[in-house]
Amino acid sequence: MTETVPRTLPPTSARTVTDATATASARTAHSPRRSLTSRGSVTLIGGAILPVLILAAWQLTTALGVFTIAQLPSPAMVWQAGLDLFASGLLGQYAAISTQRVLIGFAVGAALGIALGALVGLSRTADIMFAPTLGAIRAVPSLAWVPLLILWLKIGEESKLTLIAIGAFFPVYTTVSAALRHVDRQLVEAGRAFGLRGVRLFASVQLPAVIPAVISGLRLALAQAWLFLVAAELIASSMGLGFLLIDSQNNGRIDRILLAIILLAILGKLTDAAVGLFERWANRKWA
Amino acid sequence: MPHLAEPHGTSADPASGRGGAARTTTTTGNSAFTVEFEAIGRTFAPTATRGPTASPPVLRDVSLTVRPGEVLAILGTSGCGKSTLLRIAGGLDSPTTGQVSIDGSPVAGIDPRCAVGFQEPRLLPWRTVTENVALGLPRGTPRAAGRARVAELIELVGLSTFAGHRPQAISGGMAQRASLARALARNPGVLLLDEPFGALDALTRLKMQDLLLDVHAQAPTTVLLVTHDVDEALQLADRIILLGRPDNDTRDGATIVQELTVPGARPRDRGSAELAELRGRLLAGLGIDRHGEARGLAATSTIPAFPY
Numbered sequence: 057m058t059e060t061v062p063r064t065l066p067p068t069s070a071r072t073v074t075d076a077t078a079t080a081s082a083r084t085a086h087s088p089r090r091s092l093t094s095r096g097s098v099t100l101i102g103g104a105i106l107p108v109l110i111l112a113a114w115q116l117t118t119a120l121g122v123f124t125i126a127q128l129p130s131p132a133m134v135w136q137a138g139l140d141l142f143a144s145g146l147l148g149q150y151a152a153i154s155t156q157r158v159l160i161g162f163a164v165g166a167a168l169g170i171a172l173g174a175l176v177g178l179s180r181t182a183d184i185m186f187a188p189t190l191g192a193i194r195a196v197p198s199l200a201w202v203p204l205l206i207l208w209l210k211i212g213e214e215s216k217l218t219l220i221a222i223g224a225f226f227p228v229y230t231t232v233s234a235a236l237r238h239v240d241r242q243l244v245e246a247g248r249a250f251g252l253r254g255v256r257l258f259a260s261v262q263l264p265a266v267i268p269a270v271i272s273g274l275r276l277a278l279a280q281a282w283l284f285l286v287a288a289e290l291i292a293s294s295m296g297l298g299f300l301l302i303d304s305q306n307n308g309r310i311d312r313i314l315l316a317i318i319l320l321a322i323l324g325k326l327t328d329a330a331v332g333l334f335e336r337w338a339n340r341k342w343a
Numbered sequence: 344m345p346h347l348a349e350p351h352g353t354s355a356d357p358a359s360g361r362g363g364a365a366r367t368t369t370t371t372g373n374s375a376f377t378v379e380f381e382a383i384g385r386t387f388a389p390t391a392t393r394g395p396t397a398s399p400p401v402l403r404d405v406s407l408t409v410r411p412g413e414v415l416a417i418l419g420t421s422g423c424g425k426s427t428l429l430r431i432a433g434g435l436d437s438p439t440t441g442q443v444s445i446d447g448s449p450v451a452g453i454d455p456r457c458a459v460g461f462q463e464p465r466l467l468p469w470r471t472v473t474e475n476v477a478l479g480l481p482r483g484t485p486r487a488a489g490r491a492r493v494a495e496l497i498e499l500v501g502l503s504t505f506a507g508h509r510p511q512a513i514s515g516g517m518a519q520r521a522s523l524a525r526a527l528a529r530n531p532g533v534l535l536l537d538e539p540f541g542a543l544d545a546l547t548r549l550k551m552q553d554l555l556l557d558v559h560a561q562a563p564t565t566v567l568l569v570t571h572d573v574d575e576a577l578q579l580a581d582r583i584i585l586l587g588r589p590d591n592d593t594r595d596g597a598t599i600v601q602e603l604t605v606p607g608a609r610p611r612d613r614g615s616a617e618l619a620e621l622r623g624r625l626l627a628g629l630g631i632d633r634h635g636e637a638r639g640l641a642a643t644s645t646i647p648a649f650p651y
Contacts, residue, residue, distance in 0.1 A: 246465035248453055249435060250478055250529065260478070264469045342469040 129311040134318070137311040141300075151319060154285055154296040157213070158327070161220025162281040166274055168221070169228025173273075176229075177236025178262070187233070194226045198284055202291050216288040223284030224277040231273030235266035267342045271335045278331055282324045297323075375411035375565045376446040376456060376532035378432060382406050384440035384596070385427055399595035400439070401427055407584065407599065412563040416570055416580035420629055423586045423597040425569040426537050432567060433457040433535045445533055455481065458531035462538040464518035466510040472521045473497065473506045479528030496524040499561075500554065516547035520554065527558065536568045540575065549613075552578055556609050573625045577618045580605055585628045601628045 092098055111131060117123060118130035125133070141147035172190070175182045201219055209215035239262050247261040289298020297316045304312035383405040389398050401424040409415045419425045430436035432443050434454040443450045445457070458479065466475045476496055480489045497506050500520040505513050510521070519539060526534060536555075540548040552575060559566060570576050576583045585601035588594075603625075606617060623633045
């Protein structure tokens with residue numbers, strides 16, 4: 057059995073820079089040369105350049121007093137605000153509750169999106185019946201749901217989770233239904249010619265064919281879930297990163313606002329990277 | 344069932360299956376079936392762009408009996424309905440009039456007794472060659488027997504080294520061979536091939552033709568081969584039918600305009616003058632000028648037509 061050559065390289069994040077350059081010079085002698093941009097360490101360092109520059113610029117401007125502290129606190133002050141909140145236990149609680157809301161809302165929305173997307177993508181009847189209505193619901197701006205959800209579900213977890221699920225639903229639904237509609241007809245016919253029907257046809261031909269599209273839909277949905285989380289928490293909540301934002305705005309704690317924004321960026325990027333890993337694995341398996 | 348493993352198996356001579364004595368029960372694999380077309384006509388429903396008027400028929404009055412174990416080539420110009428006829432035989436399409444029966448029972452829907460080799464390999468890109476071939480196994484094949492059969496077929500089409508490769512990692516000819524193995528995995532009573540070598544380069548095509556002959560010699564199933572390649576038809580078939588519109592006929596739709604039995608046993612000499620003569624005749628039937636007088640004198644057939 058010969059395996060196909062893995063397209064992606066093993067993660068080299070643990071490797072140090074000197075290590076990488078040393079092996080690079082050794083490698084040129086006997087194996088085909090890999091381009092510089094395909095190396096894990098280079099990707100990692102290259103990606104870190106801009107954040108480091110931004111941090112340096114931030115530090116510099118605050119140190120030189122370009123902005124007042126009320127406008128832009130220094131990185132150290134934001135760090136201190138983070139430490140204080142962490143010490144009081146609030147930071148962990150806020151990050152945890154926000155992540156929990158995103159994950160639950162995302163799971164519910166994505167599951168419904170896959171189910172309805174599959175139905176609309178596979179069945180012409182379902183397409184005719186559901187697609188226009190779902191298209192209209194998608195056109196409703198996210199914030200328009202908030203008053204209705206608060207009245208119906210009160211200011212509890214349910215209203216926030218529902219809003220996040222709505223946000224996560226549509227990217228998945230759209231990509232799944234569109235991808236299923238465009239599965240290579242010839243492959244489906246070949247499957248049918250070899251006696252596959254119904255669930256077996258779906259499992260052996262249609263589902264694997266759309267998996268890459270489904271995963272990119274999931275990735276979009278996750279980003280959308282974080283977006284809707286903040287919308288939900290800004291408006292009605294007593295916990296979470298969105299609450300931290302609105303609370304700090306009312307108290308004039310600009311350091312905490314920056315802290316919340318940075319945390320949202322990091323958490324969002326981490327969850328996205330997790331799905332990205334899954335995507336890479338799935339693409340290797342199915343594409 | 345592991346028919347191909349038996350070297351003594353069946354004779355390479357397709358004529359052995361012709362007497363009707365070769366007809367076996369459906370339960371044993373690799374039995375070759377009779378295919379009967381009875382007055383097949385096919386008209387496609389008018390599409391919105393063509394307007395409300397009914398579109399002309401593609402096929403009409405195609406009546407034909409293919410004997411068990413026979414290799415029948417269906418020739419015709421592009422768009423004359425060759426593939427449609429083949430798809431009707433496999434139940435992938437249904438005729439507007441008439442009916443097809445295999446081994447005496449009518450075809451309704453996709454028929455488990457047929458296997459199709461398409462013009463494109465149509466392999467599932469996320470599966471290895473082995474897994475793709477295994478797709479062709481009939482439902483309910485025991486796991487171990489299925490695995491052995493798949494390995495055997497892959498060996499037969501010469502892909503053992505590439506069994507673990509994905510379709511994108513192998514060449515077009517290899518993919519087409521894998522596709523043929525997948526069709527054979529079904530143990531078909533009728534093998535339907537829709538221009539299976541049409542997309543291959545000339546040399547690979549010749550090799551694939553020989554491969555098909557080997558396969559047929561080992562497991563003589565009924566083969567319906569759609570092709571636009573006259574040489575391929577002459578090389579592979581016992582009998583050739585030419586689909587088209589008769590000259591003096593104003594009706595729409597293609598029907599059988601010529602039918603000829605190819606002389607000699609396979610494998611045939613590719614350089615045979617006899618076949619060259621038949622080739623000229625078939626090409627004329629396809630509306631291709633033979634340019635017989637190119638050397639100044641009109642070419643006349645010096646070889647008596649078969650049967651002599």
